[in-house]
Amino acid sequence: MALPASDTDEPLSPTGRLFLRQELKQEIYCAVGFKNPINVEAVKAAIQASVLLKHPRFCSLMVHDRHGVEHWHKTSVNLDRHLIVIDSLVSSSAADDESAVNEYLADLSIGAGLSADKPLWEIHFLMAHRCIIFQVHHALTDGTSFMSLLLSVFRKASDLNAPPTIAPLRKKRSMAATTIWEGIVRKVVVLWYGLMLGMRVLWVSDRKTAISGGDGVELWPRKIATARFCLEDMRIVKRAVGDATINDVFSGVISSGLSRYLDHRTPKALQEGHQITGVAMVNLRKQPGLQEPSDLTRSKSLLNWGNKFGTILLPIQYKRCGPNPLEHVRRVKVTLERKKKCMEANFAYKARNNIMTYLGAKVAGLVTYRVLSNTSLTISNMVGPQEHVAIGDNPVTYIRALIVHMLSYAERADMQILVAKDIIPDPEFLAQCFEDALVEMKEAALATIVESS
Known part of the structure; x- marks a missing residue:
């Protein structure tokens, strides 16, 4: 999509541009399972009340200016265009919910990808399997930033009016060289x-x-x-x-x-x-x-x-x-x-x-x-919520991401x-x-x- 650059447009980061290459097309897939049947309207309400729809990247189109340079162009978001509700996976031969969700994710990962005529994210509702899947283009963000953003959609399962607890941020241990010799060795x-x-x-x-x-x-x-x-x-x-x-x-x-x-x-x-x-x-x-x-x-x-x-x-x-x-x-x-x-x-x-x-x-x-x-x-x-969470009043049973990827949730960790x-x-x-x-x-x-x- 070619649009003239404006003062409010922001160029993509180098890594974001890299992930737009056809041979490196990368998308984040995050599956969230629920204890009870999904209420689509309750999930929509939670998303509308969250930071997700306020974040600049989730409200921007990826466009090219006249010189072919990629930019983020602010636009309005029609939430319904980003929600895909699937009542049942007719073609699935899976014997259980987990296998059906994994089969759907596997097909999604080699599919056509996200459409560029709207911000580069979607949410898939697998109603029969009590699961929703967040599909986000890697040009927008990495997993750590997206998980932080996703926390704004969750609420504590023990107190539906309270947001999840965030562990105190800690600084990484300094790896600075203490001697000239150590600095030389590090450079070598x-x-x-x-x-x-x-x-x-x-x-x-x-x-x-x-x-x-x-x-x-x-x-x-x-x-x-x-x-x-x-x-x-x-x-x-x-x-x-x-x-x-x-x-x-x-x-x-x-x-x-x-x-x-x-x-x-x-x-x-x-x-x-x-x-x-x-x-x-x-x-x-x-x-x-x-x-x-x-x-x-x-x-x-x-x-x-x-x-x-x-x-x-x-x-x-x-x-x-x-x-x-x-x-x-x-x-x-x-x-x-x-x-x-x-x-x-x-x-x-x-x-x-x-x-x-x-x-x-x-x-x-x-x-x-x-x-x-x-x-x-x-x-x-990647670290996830430390305690049990819910969307609306529906408790979340698992949170999973893709590749050989381990994501922790409460006191468990699932590797996809x-x-x-x-x-x-x-x-x-x-x-x-x-x-x-x-x-x-x-x-x-x-x-x-x-x-x-």
């Missing part, structure tokens, strides 16, 4: 990771395994499965490893679960230590938690809005089941600590923006696509696993491998705690 390591990233773009690729894709895999039919975790189990593992984070445990679960899955699919085909590379998303905001929804439309908060994330290359080593499953967490923890200190995610973020600015969207799209093609999976996780079904025909078994990995880690952690006490 950053250059090394830059070289590694460049080699990924040009020729270095993961060796083929049972989970490797092929040309055009982003267009292949997909399947989705869900792995469920208890956050307290993760905390037990975290305490046993020492100075670990939930993110370390999550990454360790992926390492252990993938090893289990590959043992099942191709027993004895891989050598011990075979490396599988994941592209992990890292939130780069100074305060990593969720923001107060009411702050998101203020000018200062808009600086934290958008796609404020970098990426790291996370090596995952294939290991056959051994006597101590906690080694997966310890090994990943060391890797993540090293990558934090050298600020690899910040380097990747700045490099991506500089390529977009100086070489253009086509080159940046090609570089990003090559990195994704030469690795095996993408990984992300999106795969090409011709490559991984049994994602349900892969999900079970991840769940079994955490159970085994918890048992080992409890044994460690007992021995040390």
Whole structure:
């Protein structure tokens, strides 16, 4: 859509422009399940009363000016145009609600996408399955900002007049160098990771395994499965490893679960230590938690809005089941600590923006696509509401997002696993491998705690 630029139009961020590339079309899908049948009018009322319809990005069209530059152009929002109500999924062969919702999400993820003649978001109501799906173009925002905004739609399940509690924002630990020598070492390591990233773009690729894709895999039919975790189990593992984070445990679960899955699919085909590379998303905001929804439309908060994330290359080593499953967490923890200190995610973020600015969207799209093609999976996780919430007077039973993505809600965490079904025909078994990995880690952690006490 071509419109003359005006004083009120805002240019898209470099990352936002990148996500508009056809080969990198990215949308956020967030599924919210309910305890009771959905009242569409109650959900509409909650949305109209929320910050969502007041936020500039959710009230803007993505347009091109006469020079072809993308801008956000403020417009009025007709909420009904953004709501898609589906009474029943006639074509679905799923045996239960979860499978039906996952099947719908899988089809949606390779569909035509969002129409550019309205702001780039929609809400799908799957009435028969008591679920609504928020579909938001990644050019608008990343998952952290969107989850903060979504909190304005929720209310506490225990007090329907009160908004959800937001955990106090904490500052990230400073990784500043304390000596000249440490500063020199950091710069050398950053250059090394830059070289590694460049080699990924040009020729270095993961060796083929049972989970490797092929040309055009982003267009292949997909399947989705869900792995469920208890956050307290993760905390037990975290305490046993020492100075670990939930993110370390999550990454360790992926390492252990993938090893289990590959043992099942191709027993004895891989050598011990075979490396599988994941592209992990890292939130780069100074305060990593969720923001107060009411702050998101203020000018200062808009600086934290958008796609404020970098990426790291996370090596995952294939290991056959051994006597101590906690080694997966310890090994990943060391890797993540090293990558934090050298600020690899910040380097990747700045490099991506500089390529977009100086070489253009086509080159940046090609570089990003090559990195994704030469690795095996993408990984992300995000904090959600800490307590049970509701929309209207209908309690929310789960909140889930896509890719290999873990999203916490109250005292549970669900991992959504999106795969090409011709490559991984049994994602349900892969999900079970991840769940079994955490159970085994918890048992080992409890044994460690007992021995040390």
